[in-house]
Amino acid sequence: MAHGHKPDEKIVYVGDTRVRAKTSRLPQPDFSAYPGKSEVFIPNFLLKEWMVAVVCLVGILVLVMSEAAPLGYPADPTNTAFIPMPDWYFLFMYQLLKYPYASDKFVVFGTVIVPGILFGGLMLAPFLDTGKERRFYKRPITTALMLLSLVAITYLTVVSWSHYQHELKEKNIIPEHIKREQEMHAGKGDSGGGAAKKPAAAAAIVAADDPAAEIYKKSTCLQCHGGELKGMPSSGIPALRGVGDKHSKDEIMGIIKKGQGNMGAQYDANIAKGLTDADINKLAEWLGKQKAQ
Structure with missing residues (x-):
């Protein structure tokens, strides 16, 4: 920097406004220095998660192909003795809809509002609970809500299944998928290992022109x-x-x-x-x- 107009004055440059072009990529940082962040999310961590998901999916496909799903008889709307039951993971919702405050006039409350609050809270949890503490006993609100949900779902599932078993016993009903499986095994042959028995022919209508x-x-x-x-x-x-x-x-x-x-x-x-x-x-x-x- 010059302060005068003397020809022999020393000039000192204190800065350079030119921006240098990047000639090489930045080196990969060492994530081992950061606890809990040992590798990059994309693609390293995501690829490992995807491989685990593929293995689980293959296991499920093997189970599906090796064991046929228990099927009942074709749907019959005139069968008043049939007791409809959802899959086990929806039993808690099925039981919830049996209560007066979640059915009939309040069916919207039981089918829309309650599930909306539950799933909405699950989606908003990462945004509402932003604390850095990872230990569950130091996050009382989140932990209490989680435990309450688990207890409620477990209780409703057990009560729903117990009520279903009680109905079957009271009405002396065999579930269709069990009854159909028993008939299938009975039709394969007798206990003596002989040929399968043919079903008896249905009787003809007597006096059809009466x-x-x-x-x-x-x-x-x-x-x-x-x-x-x-x-x-x-x-x-x-x-x-x-x-x-x-x-x-x-x-x-x-x-x-x-x-x-x-x-x-x-x-x-x-x-x-x-x-x-x-x-x-x-x-x-x-x-x-x-x-x-």
Whole structure:
């Protein structure tokens, strides 16, 4: 820096405004000096996580292919004995919707608001809990909310499963996937190792041209037992073919008037459909003729 105009004055440069161009990449920093940050996230850490996820996915695929999923019978909207159940990881939500304050008039509260608060809180947790402390016992609010959620989910899941088992026992119902598996194993052959037994042929309809057959088509029996009198055994609705071997005409009339099992009384419903007492009497007599032999 010059202070005068003397030709022999020494000039000192105190700075240089020129920006030098980068000639090489910056060296990779040594992350071992930073606790908890031993490697870069992308791509090193992310690649390791991806490889672990692939191994887990392959394991799940092997389990899926090696063990077939238990399937029930085809969906039947007329089966009133069927008890719907979600997968185990949704049992807590299923149980929550059974309570009065989360169903009926409050169904929006149970299906939208409560899950929205739970998942919304989970998404906002990293932004609300910004403390540097990593030990759980020094983060009381976050830890308390986590433990409360775990206890609530565990309790609702256990209660839901226990209630389901109680319903099955009370109504004497075998779950469809278990019943179907039992039938499949029973159909493979007898215990003696002989050939598989063929199912017995269904009995034919007796007196199909009887006037009572037309009365049957107008009755409420048609809705469940079908036009061919085959019923839906998989849903607990017996076939009416061969029903005369089990019940007499008077017994059938008593079933129509008083009901049996899951079927309620049908007498008044048939009267409401336009049948007379004489028609119902002829119907019971015709059903009593339905015998296998």
